[in-house]
Amino acid sequence: MSRSLRRGGSAAIVLAFAAVSLTACAAGTSSATLQVRPNLPAASIGTDLKLNGIVVVVNPTQTSGEAGPANLTVNISNTGSAPETLQSVTVGGTTATFQDANGRALPGIVIPPLGAVAIGGVNEPSARLANATLTIGGFSPTTFAFSSAGKVDTTALVAPAVGPYAEFGPSTPSASGSASASGSASASASASASASTSASASASGSPSAPASATGSASGTPSGTASASASASAH
Incomplete structure (x- = not known):
């Protein structure tokens, strides 16, 4: 060639x-x-438990370093044949409290065998931090403790409740709840005051009838005297 x-x-x-x-x-x-998105923090413990998309969501008005409420979102899958229970989660030194989908307190969150739980999702249990100091946009040290598998140390992305995380932020019915409670207290106080006034008026009104009767009785001589004086003058 x-x-x-x-x-x-x-x-x-x-x-x-x-x-x-x-x-x-x-x-x-x-x-x-x-459609591929940047990887979010993930972890695994043993051969059965996988934790994906570990994010802590704070209020959009909260600033870095400011203490405030936060919600954890994470998908935990269990490929084992036995259930596992998430007993605690600590984010940046603050321990979360667990609630079921109806807002009732839970001692732990059960991950069923060959199943998964999306903590923080719709109709799923939640993990809430009452008052955590976090750096928004950064990563916070996070520890998950399970009943059988033990503990795993990882990190969680700290994000504000905007965009894709808008529905995962801490619920803020506390203000409306306070207003409602305050309104109820006000209404209750009003009702109380009204009842008290009514009772007072009723109580003072009862003796006022006799007093009036007394007045008219005492006024009678006065009226009679006036009538007599008038008759005399005529």
Whole structure:
């Protein structure tokens, strides 16, 4: 084979390789690829428990370093044949409290065998931090403790309740709850005051009838005297 043919063959191979590379790049811009999101903190403990998407969501008005409430969101899957119970979660030194989907307190969150629990999701149990000091946009040290598997130390992304995390933020019915409680207390106080006034009026009204009767009785002589004086003058 001549040298020119060999050069031509090499050039063809290079062109073919370039075409394959361009095809691969084109595939990389497909909608499926564009949907890939940055990795969130994850952890595993033993061979059965996997924790994915560990995020702590704070109020959008909260600033870094300011103490405030926060909610944990994490998906925990259990590929084992026995249930596991999440007994505690500590984020940045603050321990979370657990509640079921109806807001009732839970001692722990059960991860069923061959199942998963999306803590913080709709109709799922929640893990709430009453007052945590966190750096928004940063990562906070987080510890999960399980009944059988033990503990795992990891980190949680700290994000404000905006965009994809808007529905996962701490609920703020506390203000409306306070207003409601305050309104109820006010209404109750009003009702009490009203009842008290009514009772007082009733009580003072009862003797006022006799007093009035007395007044008219005492007024009678006065009226009689006036009438008499008037008759005398005539």
